[in-house]
Structure formats: C-alpha cells, structure tokens
Amino acid sequence: MNTPAQQPSGPEPEGGHESEGPEVKDRVYRSTSGIAGGVLLLAIVGWLCVDAVATGEGRAPWLALATLLAIVPPVVAYTLLPAVYAGDDRLRVRNPFRTIVLPWGRVATLRAGYTNEVVSDAGTKYQLWALPVSLRARKRAARRKMRATGERAQGVDVRTAGQAPGAGGVSRRGGAGSAPGGTEAPERAPSDRAMDELRELHENRQTAESAQGEVSVRWSYEILAPTLAGVILLTVLLAVT
Numbered sequence: 001m002n003t004p005a006q007q008p009s010g011p012e013p014e015g016g017h018e019s020e021g022p023e024v025k026d027r028v029y030r031s032t033s034g035i036a037g038g039v040l041l042l043a044i045v046g047w048l049c050v051d052a053v054a055t056g057e058g059r060a061p062w063l064a065l066a067t068l069l070a071i072v073p074p075v076v077a078y079t080l081l082p083a084v085y086a087g088d089d090r091l092r093v094r095n096p097f098r099t100i101v102l103p104w105g106r107v108a109t110l111r112a113g114y115t116n117e118v119v120s121d122a123g124t125k126y127q128l129w130a131l132p133v134s135l136r137a138r139k140r141a142a143r144r145k146m147r148a149t150g151e152r153a154q155g156v157d158v159r160t161a162g163q164a165p166g167a168g169g170v171s172r173r174g175g176a177g178s179a180p181g182g183t184e185a186p187e188r189a190p191s192d193r194a195m196d197e198l199r200e201l202h203e204n205r206q207t208a209e210s211a212q213g214e215v216s217v218r219w220s221y222e223i224l225a226p227t228l229a230g231v232i233l234l235t236v237l238l239a240v241t
Contacts, residue, residue, distance in 0.1 A: 026092070029084040029194050030130050038079025045071055063237050070230030077223045082129035084194075086201055089211045091118060095129045099218045102126075104211035107202050112195045120215055131191045140189075 045068065052064035077096035085092040091107060093100045108119045116128040188196065205211045 026085040026087040027197070029086070031082065031132055034079050034082070034130075034132070038075055041075050041079065042072065045075070059237060063234070066230055066234040066237055068230070069226055070234050073223045073227040073230070077220065078129075081220075081223075084128055084130045084198075086198055088201075088205055089208070090213070091198070091202075093118065093126055093128060093130075095127065097220050097223060099220065100126050101216045103213040103215070104202050104205040104208070106213070106215050107206065110195055110199050110202060112192055116191060116195055118198075122215075124215075131194050133191055134189060 049064040049068040053061040056064060074096075081094055081096060083094045085094070090101055090103045093102070102118060102120060106121050108121045108123070111117045111119060112133065115133055116131040117125050118128060119125050
C-alpha cells in the first residue's frame, strides 16, 4: 500500500466542525495521493455497479449491490479515513478500522522505519496509516542532500585555493540543500518531516499536566458492519447462483 506517490500533506488546521478546545489547534496529517486514489477507485466501482444494476438481468443487479456494499467501506477506510491529529494534549490516530487516542504523556516514542509507528508507554505499537513511508522519496532526499553537500564542498575548495573573499573569489551559496541566507536546510522525505514535527511536539508536551490520561481505542463498527454484511450477502448470492 505504501507507494512512492503516497506522501502526506503538510500540517493544516482541522476543519469540519466548530467545537471549542484542543480540536481547533490540532494539526492534521493525511495522504493526499491516497485520498485521490480512493476517489478514483470509488468512481470506477460505482460506475461499474450502477451500470450492472441498470442494465443487468437476473441476479446481476443484486450481485452488483452486494459487491458495492462489500467493497466501498474498505476502500473508504483505507484511503479516505486515515488521518493523524496532533494536538497540544494528545495524539489521535485514525486508522482504517479503529481510532486510537494517546495523551502525549502516554507516548513512549515515535518510530520511523519501513512504517511509521507510535509506541505507548505500555509497549503497544500503533501504525500511522496516514503517514505511509516512501523509500523512493527517502532516496530522492538523500541524493539531493549528497549533491548539496558536494556543491558546498566544492565551494570550500575554491575559497581555500588562494582566492580571498572580495578579490574575485567564488562563493557557493544557496545550493540545492541550502535555505535562504546560505544556511543549511535538512533534506528529508515528507513523511519523515511529519514524524520530526510529531516528535518535537511530543518532547515539548509529554510532561504537561493536561497531556496525561488513558489510552483509548475505538473500533470503527460503521465500517466493519456494512463490510461484513456485504461479504455475507455476496457469499449467499454466489452460493445460490
């Protein structure tokens, strides 16, 4: 599922409601290309099923409806729903089939490997589906960093070759790995940058009194129930066909 195109968008204010409290301050991380892929899949499945219902004969319309009921909820769960909400007091992880709320005081660490994970102080691991790891993006970032390092090294060699500043010397500034003003900017993949921001927020807030509490896990029955019903209905229809 983790493809190079699935890169998380930058933090943005959480929308969708006007409630007061930490929700307003939450930073939201999503996979924008994952959402786009989900919309495309839903459009294709919807078009095929609607066409089967409208033009099909016999059990075909019922099979199409059962297929629609069995496929749409998982597609929504894996592409549109995943999100990570980072507030001042807690981290809320919305994965395909469950939502986990971890106060910062109960977070032990945030790990980035082949997947991005948050680990509670009890040792339980929760994958961050909204922050998929792209190895290709990491390689691109590493190559850019190496090129920027090489350019800066060449600039140092030129300056130390006897060309004094102000006398026609060459100054290599603002390369691919430099920020405005000549300062070095770290080259990181988008998901790794998001994890860095979450680690910084965790470090700053883990000892706050308001960031303590219990870890809660809620299963997404609104996704599981229709999926199970669709699978059962589809199985029954195929068995009697």
